[in-house]
Amino acid sequence: MYISLTNRPEDPEGTPKGTKAANGVSSVVISLGVVSLLTDISTESVSAILPLYVTSVLGLSTVAYGVLDGLYQGVSAIVRIGAGWAADQGNQPKWVAFFGYGLSAIARIGLLLATSFGALAAVLTADRLGKGIRTAPRDSLITAASKPNNLAASFGVHRALDNTGAAIGPLLAFVILLLIPNGFSTVFVVSLAFALVGVAVLGIIVPNRGSNARAEPAAPGGEPRGSRRRIRWRELNNPGLKRLLLAAGMLGVLTIGDGFIYLVLQDRSAFAAQYFPLLYVGTNVAFLIFAVPIGKFADRFGRARTFVFGHVFLLAAYVSASLPVTGAAITILCLVLLGGFYAATDGILSVLATQFTTSDTRATSIAAAQTVVALSRFVAAAGFGILWFAIGREPAMVLVSIGIAIAIPIVAIILRGARPYRADV
Amino acid sequence: MTSRQRIILLSTISAVALIVVIVFGTLAYLRSQTALRTPSSVSVIPVTTFTGDRVEFRNTASGADYGKVASVPLDDASGVRSVSSQYCDRVYSTPKLTMCLTTDAGIVTTWTALQFGETGSQEQSWSLPGAPSRTRISANSQLVAETSFVTGVSYAGVGFSTETIIATSSGKSFGNIERFTLLVDGEQVAAADRNIWGVTFSDDDRHFYATAASSGSTWLVYGDLIDKTLVSVRENAECPSLSPDGNRVAFKKNTGTLDSPDWRIAVLNLTTMVETVLSEERSVDDQVEWLDDATLLYGLPRADVVGDSDVWSMPADGSGTPTLFIPHAWSPSVVRP
Numbered sequence: 001m002y003i004s005l006t007n008r009p010e011d012p013e014g015t016p017k018g019t020k021a022a023n024g025v026s027s028v029v030i031s032l033g034v035v036s037l038l039t040d041i042s043t044e045s046v047s048a049i050l051p052l053y054v055t056s057v058l059g060l061s062t063v064a065y066g067v068l069d070g071l072y073q074g075v076s077a078i079v080r081i082g083a084g085w086a087a088d089q090g091n092q093p094k095w096v097a098f099f100g101y102g103l104s105a106i107a108r109i110g111l112l113l114a115t116s117f118g119a120l121a122a123v124l125t126a127d128r129l130g131k132g133i134r135t136a137p138r139d140s141l142i143t144a145a146s147k148p149n150n151l152a153a154s155f156g157v158h159r160a161l162d163n164t165g166a167a168i169g170p171l172l173a174f175v176i177l178l179l180i181p182n183g184f185s186t187v188f189v190v191s192l193a194f195a196l197v198g199v200a201v202l203g204i205i206v207p208n209r210g211s212n213a214r215a216e217p218a219a220p221g222g223e224p225r226g227s228r229r230r231i232r233w234r235e236l237n238n239p240g241l242k243r244l245l246l247a248a249g250m251l252g253v254l255t256i257g258d259g260f261i262y263l264v265l266q267d268r269s270a271f272a273a274q275y276f277p278l279l280y281v282g283t284n285v286a287f288l289i290f291a292v293p294i295g296k297f298a299d300r301f302g303r304a305r306t307f308v309f310g311h312v313f314l315l316a317a318y319v320s321a322s323l324p325v326t327g328a329a330i331t332i333l334c335l336v337l338l339g340g341f342y343a344a345t346d347g348i349l350s351v352l353a354t355q356f357t358t359s360d361t362r363a364t365s366i367a368a369a370q371t372v373v374a375l376s377r378f379v380a381a382a383g384f385g386i387l388w389f390a391i392g393r394e395p396a397m398v399l400v401s402i403g404i405a406i407a408i409p410i411v412a413i414i415l416r417g418a419r420p421y422r423a424d425v
Numbered sequence: 426m427t428s429r430q431r432i433i434l435l436s437t438i439s440a441v442a443l444i445v446v447i448v449f450g451t452l453a454y455l456r457s458q459t460a461l462r463t464p465s466s467v468s469v470i471p472v473t474t475f476t477g478d479r480v481e482f483r484n485t486a487s488g489a490d491y492g493k494v495a496s497v498p499l500d501d502a503s504g505v506r507s508v509s510s511q512y513c514d515r516v517y518s519t520p521k522l523t524m525c526l527t528t529d530a531g532i533v534t535t536w537t538a539l540q541f542g543e544t545g546s547q548e549q550s551w552s553l554p555g556a557p558s559r560t561r562i563s564a565n566s567q568l569v570a571e572t573s574f575v576t577g578v579s580y581a582g583v584g585f586s587t588e589t590i591i592a593t594s595s596g597k598s599f600g601n602i603e604r605f606t607l608l609v610d611g612e613q614v615a616a617a618d619r620n621i622w623g624v625t626f627s628d629d630d631r632h633f634y635a636t637a638a639s640s641g642s643t644w645l646v647y648g649d650l651i652d653k654t655l656v657s658v659r660e661n662a663e664c665p666s667l668s669p670d671g672n673r674v675a676f677k678k679n680t681g682t683l684d685s686p687d688w689r690i691a692v693l694n695l696t697t698m699v700e701t702v703l704s705e706e707r708s709v710d711d712q713v714e715w716l717d718d719a720t721l722l723y724g725l726p727r728a729d730v731v732g733d734s735d736v737w738s739m740p741a742d743g744s745g746t747p748t749l750f751i752p753h754a755w756s757p758s759v760v761r762p
Contacts, residue, residue, distance in 0.1 A: 051576040052556045118685035174534040179454055181491070181530075182732035186453045193442040200438040204431050263575075266554060274552040277576045278533055385617020389604075 028145035029154045031205045032138060033161030038198030039101060040162055042191045043127070044169025046111065049177060053184045054120070075125070076132035077371045084136035084367025093137035093144070093363055094208035100134025101202055103127075105195035111188045136367035139350040143362055144209040151354070152303055155347030156295020163288035170281055240356035241365060243418040245372045247411040248349060251311050252376025254404040256384040258283060258338060264321045264393055271328035279335060286339020287346075294343040303351050304415040310344025311408050313337045318401040322394060349373060355420045465490045465508070467753060472496075472507040474545055478761045480722070481518040484508055485733045486753035494525065499759070502751050511541075513756070514557045520762040521566040522548075522594055526557030526573065538571045540594065549596050554588050559664065559712050562594070563626035568650075569594055570624035570633070587622045589635065591650065599650055607637055607646070609657040614639050621655065623664035623712050624648075627671065634658070634665040634674055641683050645676060645693070659693065659700075664712040666721075668741070672696060675713040675721055675741065686710075690721065692741050701743040714757050715741070716750075724755045 083100065087093040103126055110123035139155075146154035173187050180186055262279045265272035272279065298306035317337035320330055353369035354362050387396040426434070465488035475481060475496040484495035484506065494516050495506040513525035514536075523541040528534065536553035538560070555576035562569050572589040592598040603621045607614045619639040626633045630650075637646045637655055645662035646655040662676040674693050681687030688710055690703040707725055714722045721741050726734040736757045738750040751757065 048576075051574045055556045055558060055574065116685055118682075171532050174530070175532055176450070177534065178530045178532070180450070180457045183453050183457065184731060186450050189449045190446050193446045197439050197442050200435055204426075204435045204438075259575075270552070273554070274535055275533065276552065276554040277535060382617060386615060388617060389615045389619075 024147070024150050025154050025157045026145040028206060028209065029142050029158055030161070031201060032142055032145075033158040035101065035198045035202045035206065036138070036158065036162035037165035037168075038194045038201065039104065040165030041169040041172060042108065042165075042195035042198065043104070043131075044166045045173035045176075045187055045194075046108070046169075046191045048170035049173045049184065049187055052177075076128050077374050079129055080132040080136060080367045080371050080374070081364070083133040084140075084363040084365075087137035087140055087363035088361050092208060093140045094202070094206055096363075097134045097137040097141065098199065098202055100130045100132070100137070101195075101199045102130070103133065104130030105192070105199050108188065108192040108195050112185060112192070135370060136363045139347075139366045139370075140354075140363035141206065141209060143350070143354045143366075144359070150299055151351050152298035152306070152348055153292065153295040155351055156292040156298075156343070159295075159343065159347045160288045160291035163284045163291065166284040167281055167288060170278065236357060236361050236364060236368070238356060240418040240420060241353070241368070243414050244352050244356055244369060247308075247414045248369055249372045249376045250407050250411055250414075251404070252373045253380045253383070254400055254407055255314065255373075255377050255380050256400055257377065257381040260381075260384055260388065260393075261317060261321045261334065261338065264397060265331050265334060267393070268321075268324075269326045269328065269331050272331040279331070282332070282335035283338045283342070286336045287342045288339075290340050290343035291347070294340070295347065298344070298348055298351070303348050303355070304418070305412075306344050307348045307352060308408060308412045308415060310341050310348065311404060311411070313341040313344060315401060315404050315408070317341060318397055318404065322397040322401065352415075356418065460487050460491070461489060463488045468505040469495070469508045470505060472509060474543075475507055475509070475518075475760070476762070480716075480736075480751065480757050480759055481516060481523070482736060482751060482754040482757040483513055483516050484753065485755050487730075487733065491732075494523070495754070496760075497751060499761075503749075506751075509545075511545075513539075515560050515571075515756045517560045517562055517756070517758045518760050519562045519564065519566045519758075520760055522562050522569065524560040524562055524569050524571060526553065526560050526571055528557075536573060538573075538590070540569055548594070549592070551590070551598075558587065559623045561624050561626060561712070563630065564628050564669075565630070566594055567630050568592070568626055568633075570626070572622040572624070586618075587620045589621045589624060591624060591633070599653075602635070602648065602655070605648065605653045605655045607639075607655045607657075609637070609639075609644055616640060621646075625665045625667045625674070625712070627667065634667060636663040636665065636676075638663075643679070645674065662691070662693070663688070666713045666715060668715050668718055670718050673741070675715070677709055677711070677713070678702065681708075690723065690739070692721075692743070701741075703739055703741075703743055704745075705737075705739055705747050707747075714759060716759055722750055722757045722759070724757065 083096050087096040107123045107126040107130065114120040114123050142154055142158055143151060176183050176187050176190065258280060262276060266276045294306065317334050320334045320337060323330060349369050350366045353366045357365040384396060384400065387399065465486050467486040469490055478499040479496045480499060480502060481494060481496045484490055484493050490508045492512045493508050494511045494513050495508045497504055497506050511525060513527050515526040517524045521543050525539045525541065527539060528536055536555065536557055538551050538553055539547060540549045542548050553573040555574035558572040558574060560571040568591060570589065570591045572587050575586045575588050588601050589603065590598060591602055603619065607619060616639045619637060622636050624633050624635045633648045635646055635648055637644045643661055643663050644657040645659045645665055647658050648655045661678055665674045665676045667674050672695055674695060676691055677688040678691040679686045680689050688708045690705055690709050690713060692701045709723050709725060711724045716722050716738060719741055721739050722736055724734045724736050733753060734755045735749055736751040736754040737747045739747045
């Protein structure tokens, strides 16, 4: 079964199996966290040095690549929904996630071979598709392996491990380039190795826990695992989930993307200008520090409340970036607030999505919520970019801050009216 | 599989991955150390300042002096190179100034633009938001410009973009010229995805040419530092370079697709607006430098060695064939004191 568990009989309570760590988080969640940690080291080490690699090998064509980025995001959104649906339909979330992680790992092999911009773009697209495919089934597995009362904390543990990888990756890549000038191929080999071990951990250690685990706990003569089921649209088309998607979309279109915030900071502070290429690592570090405590807070005081409150952090980050204060402290404060925002919203969104559906449509529901967020943030980035040039960066920041300050109470009201879905209602 | 078997399988996979990484990494490290300890693969003389009519460039010959700014006399370009102690990824010099875009490698790797005076003293510097790309100085050394990438805007973020700064050599910055008003065929472009790169200066301390890009198109633009405008001159022209006589501008022109660009060098006569595409058949991704009013210099990376390149020369009128000008060199600038 699992690495830490031999043959224990099925739990009659339907409590997910797997030994519990001291904080009550399933070993399955830890394993998934380790998979994400390894994968993020792999991804982020390459992302960090990719611009350098591209300039020394491919040149300025990357600037045109930015134009295509939107297209990839759209494709990624479609595969995300498709993968969530496939994970539910076949009741095989693990293997759908495995396919996604595997695709990204194979893309790493392509990096070693890609010598043209077209080839590199194809490799990056494959990597991004893999990310789109794996996320919802993976979050579905986390949900299946967690108890309802520690769900947010479980996501917190997963996201903490995930972001540990995202913080290590760039630093590892730069250390390699420091030791081996022009050692891009070494970075790619290291990245590939981390990706493959991550896929191996998923394939070998993590059990394929379908949605039946909780909904139909080991019912004798019950539906066999892995059988095909028809998704009941009623489970997805319910008022609670609709409200969540509406709320997530409203906040998403006001979430302008960290890049813009970093650019504002860069303009203000010499510290931010100097460390500009690594500001996102600071955000990742703050995210990983806050992920577990905020997850526990959410389990105790309410997930929807935490999700809404997380956007107060975002508002505070906007305000801190807009303040006419220079110096390192305000930059660090802003990164801490951004990290807090992600810790209070990223995993929590998946938790909320599972509350408004049954376990049979869990991955689809998570994918739907994540897609709404991704698309609305894409709209936000495009729209804010136009504002940025039209009225200037400071007024644009102020406008978005006002927008989010208005949206937060509205979303709080929307989510207050949302009731968790019950199949028998 | 039992859990013991799973552990063994996973441990085996991890061990194999670790061994492959260690072997590959160690070999790469030893190779690079050997390269660093080996004397330069070309003849060099260490110097503190360069003199005479010369071409300054980044030395890419393997060995101890890899990455340093070097110089060869104009009348003996393939001869012994003088090498300074300064490392630059991209470098440009006039008789009075040197602009150097350099990497501060470390666990936290950052990039800096440095301006040096005639005696090698550092006159100004600023941090770059990503890997260096282009730099230029006006002929009278009054204005400096650099383009770098903007990175660290996270995975799956808004995509790659550039930042182009113009400043006076005495330290007054015009900031990121992306904020200038961009007019394409008279219409203002306010799109968020616009990028500006590759500045070349006129000799009036006010105007310059550069590349503007938006929605997959690029334009040669004519910039004005007082009106803060960028006005399109021609579509599909990147990294312009004005001829010493100011009558022509050389640039790279994409004859491929957005996904797989194939750049030809073209020279536009600014009086007649007649464009001549040169016969160089390899794709050139560089900001061309004028050796004189009749000859262009440009870098081409070596296909077989990552990080090595050569500087080639080519007649600017479309005749003739490319000639290897300086082997193992990158980012040339012609300096005539």
